[in-house]
Amino acid sequence: MYHYRLAENQDHSYDLIISVDRYHAEFGLDILSNLKAKKPYQDLSRFIREKSKDIRIKSVKLLVAGVMVASVPFGMFFPAEAAGSKFNMTYLYGGSVSQQIEQVKKVGSFNTVSPSYFDIDSAGKLVLNNVSTQLIEEMHSMGVKVVPMLSNHWDRRGGQLALKDPEGLASQIAGYVEQYNLDGVNVDIENVTHNERDAYTRLVARLRELIPQDKEVSVAVAANPNGWNTGWHGSYDYEALGRHADYLMIMAYDEHWQGSEAGPVASIGFVDRSIQYALERVPAEKIVVGVPFFGRIWSQDGAFNGNGVGINTVESIVRDFNAKVTYDETTQSPKAEFTVREGDKTITINGKRLTPGNYTIWYEDERSLEEKTELVHKYDLKGLGSWALGQATDNVLGNLSSWLEYSDEGVEGDTVLFGRVTATSLRVREEPTTDSAVIDGFQQGDIVTIVGTQSGWYQVRLADGRLGFVSALYIEIQPPAAVETRTGYITGDRVRVRESATTESTILEHVNRGDTVTVHGEEQNGWFHVELAGGVKGYVSADYVSFTEPVVTRTGYITGDRVRVRESATTESAILGHVNRGDTVTVHGEEQNGWFHVELAGGIKGYVSADYVSFTEPVVTRTGYITGDRVRVRESATTESAILGHVNRGDTVTVHGEEQNGWFHVELAGGVKGYVSADYVSFIEPVVTQTGYITGDRVRVRESATTESAILEHVNRGDAVTVYGEAENGWFQVELTSGVKGYVSADYVTFTQTGQVTATSLRVRQSATTDSKTLGYLKQGQTVTILEDTGTGWYRVELPDGLTGYVSADYVVVR
Known part of the structure; x- marks a missing residue:
């Protein structure tokens, strides 16, 4: 009665070919709307269900007596198997590592995981953090990419x-990505300021x-629902x-956040506005919405002021303390209130x-997370991200995949x-039932566009872009007509391609x-x-x-000094201006008779000799x-090459270009040029x-340069500390003799140490020994400047x- 096979396309997708002889043409057309309804099609259904697990079936083509009479998008023909996931x-x-692997397996739908392998320390250095080859191999065996966060x-x-x-940082990371067979990097540098904006972009670029194009470079960005551009x-x-x-x-x-008043971690409005801000700047297919698998806890006594807590821990707290849980409909966020008793x-x-005391936790649960995931579908974004997997509950892990699923049913495919x-x-009815409202109508002979099937009904697209349903009993499938195609060129920026010919459509x-x-x-x-080039079909305003x-325009670089820009392509024409070595110009089209048609930065257009234009960007120096x-x-x-000179620690050199085979091409201050090992x-x-000296008693050493930060240690009058750099906002960054690093108020640091003589008369000797020559005497109460503590009982x-000399430390009190 019918035969079927798969035919591979050039893009490695497949077409399902169904062949019917001329005597069963009506039966063949019946397949398109009743595949799952009748027993004769069950073997075909099973075949599709098995094959679609491993390959992408693009369309279904129906041949009657060897002639193609219909070509249907696979998602319309068999929507369950066309379903996918964000x-x-x-x-x-x-x-x-073993816990992480098990949790990834439990969810089963992750495309990418981002472990904490690339850390930046307090000195700005890249530190490799416990890379697990076991995790990398396990993830790759599951088809999951491993993209560590930086x-x-x-x-x-x-x-x-x-x-x-x-x-330099990018070069190090790219090296590690290759060395450990990683799949890219997720840049997560937080709490820097607008002053680092350009450097941040340069790092990502x-x-x-x-990093190879088949690997991932992604960025974790702060939500910005209010459009802030500083800090x-x-x-x-x-x-960018x-x-x-x-x-x-x-x-x-x-x-x-920690330190704010109590409230939702991620209200639905906050998330929605953050997405809208991003959509104004970035295509939807490049936006991933990050959701929290954590909440924040506040206590009535202020001991907890928004501290982070995983929602798996919240689940235990709610159970153990019989917490009162309410769900705020406005913010789509749950809140737990409970009391701890002695x-x-x-x-x-x-x-x-x-x-003991009263506590409030704002957090996320299955309902609130599903609401946020719906925004991914609403705005047709790339997908969902989550921080962090180890904080999720079993219920969230069990539902995450289903929240992200979508179906292509009812969406126009490659062939209409x-x-x-x-x-x-x-x-034409609103729903596929005779009880549904009538929204439009067709007359005999009208040609309709079919975009879906459902239980004996065709979903059709009307002229104004609306969708409706008509009975399949009264529609005769037509072979696709030949349509003239042409190449068009887009004339605007970020022109929308819509699902139908109306500004109201998706x-x-x-x-x-x-x-x-x-x-x-x-x-x-x-x-x-x-x-489009990628196969997407839609509608574009004819205005664009x-x-x-x-x-075609390109950027050209001028290679000469005071190069003339002329009115036309001849040395006889008027000079409009001059350009100099390194200047950039916009070149229009190709070289003609030894000249390029160029546009200068100021808008002047003219011609420049091709001898002075290069399309290779000049070497950057640093x-x-x-x-x-x-x-x-x-x-x-x-x-093996000759030594031209030497440079020493701290010397500055001008570096030309990038590292090549472990060497940099450098220029010294005196003009000498050569090569130095990278x-x-x-x-x-x-x-x-x-070296600085403490001038107060029990001076606090803090975690950061603010009186609000944690106290790490205390130092006392006369203690020596290592001071890094200059004072910033009244604070010095210091390192204690114990190795502790922190911040001390600049009011309590001096770089000159003084002492007061306690003996009635104190000899000043030529060296740090009682056998050395006496240079003079100091009187009780006299103040001296201490240049060095020898560590052997002498200053x-x-x-x-x-005059400088040595005195016994036993008779001097450090001030």
Whole structure:
């Protein structure tokens, strides 16, 4: 009765070919709307169900007596097997490797996981953090990409220092991605400022250049529902980052944070506004919405002021303390309120115990997370991200995949199916039932566009873009008609490609100035039906389509000094201006008779001799800092070449271009040019250190440069500390003799140590021994400047008259 087979396309998708002989033509057409309703089709159903697990079936083509009479999108023919799922990624932070692997397996739908392998320390250095080959191999065996996050863990100073050399940082990361067979990097540098905005973008751009295109470069960006452009939020140039990154993962949480008043972590409005801000700057297919698998806890006594807590822990607290849970419909967020009493079970959150008192937790549950996931479908975004997998409950892990599923049912595919109305008149109904409202009608002979099937009904698209249903009994499927196609050129920026020929319909994609599209047929009501390079079909306003091929423009670089720009392509024509070496010009079209038609930055258009135009960007120079002593400068990039000179630790050199085979081409201050091993060149300016002395008692050493931060230690009058750099906002960064690093108020640090003589008369000796010559005497109460503590019971001191010598430390009190 019928035969079927699969035919592979050039893009490795497949077409399902169903062949019917001429005597069963009606039976063949019946297949298109009743596949799952009748027993004769069950073997075909089973065949499709099995094959669609492993391959992508693009369309179904029906042949009657060897002639194709219909071509139907597979999603319309068999929607269950065309179903798919949005992109799904998560961060792996906390828990053992084996626990992480089991949780990923439990969800089963992750495309990407992001473990914490790339850390930036407080000095801005990249630190590799416990890379697990076991996790990488397990993920790859499941088809999951491993894309580690690059994080400064909220350390502003560390992030700023790292971004002083974005190119060097990118090079290190790209090397590790290759070395460990990783699948890319997720850049998660937080709490830097708008001053680092350009450097941040350069880092992402350089990563995209260095990391292979089949691997991922993504960025975790702060949610910005209010459009802030300074401070932390100002460090993210959404539009520029979106051009270089595969996607932006919006951290759509921390609406309320540690230190704020109590409130939702991620209200539905906060998330929605954050998405809208991103959509104004980045295509929907490059936006991933990050949701929190954590909440925040506040206590009535203020001991907890928004501390983070995983929703798996919240689930235990609600159960153990019989918490009162309410769901706020406005914010789509749950809240738990409970009381801890003396003798209750001991609960600790991040090492801090819940003491008796009243508590409030705003958090996420299955309902609130599903609501946020619906926004991914509403705006047709790339997908969902989550922080962090180890904090999720079993219920959330069990439902996550189903929330992200979508179906292509009812969506027009690669080939439109047409039908002819056979009834005298045919009602178009709102739903596929005779009880549904009538929304339009067709007359006998009308040709309709069919975009879906459902239980004996065809879903059709009306002229105004609306969708409705008609009975399949009164539609005769028509063979696809030949339609003239032409190449069109887009003339606007971010032009919307819509699902139907109306501004009310869904936006499928965007195209940009100069993009080419295949135009099907003629203009209709101000719209063209187009097909994009990736196969997407839709409608574009005719105002943005031209059939004249645009002139190609390129950026050219001037290679000479005072090069003349002439009115026409001849040395006889008038000089309009001059350009100089390194200037950029916009070149229109190709060289003609030894001249290029160019446009200058100021808008002047003219002609320049092709001898002075290059399309290779000039070599970039940077300042490098030498990190070794007596480092050799060689004539060429090899240890066998002649030594031209030496440079020392802290010397600055001008670096030309990028590293090549472990060497940098450098120029010294005196003009000498040569090569230095890349092992001894850094692009981070060295931090100057000096010894400081504490001038107060029990001076607090704090975690950060603010009186609100945690106290790490105390130092006392006369204690010596290592001071890094200069004072910033009244604070010094210091390191104690114990190795503890922190911040001390500049009011209590001096770089000159003084002492007061306690003996009636104290000898000043030539060296640190009682056998050495006496240079003079000091009187009781006299003040001296201490230049050095020898560590052997002597101070080297400077007297008021400038004389230096040694005195016994037993008779001097440090001030």
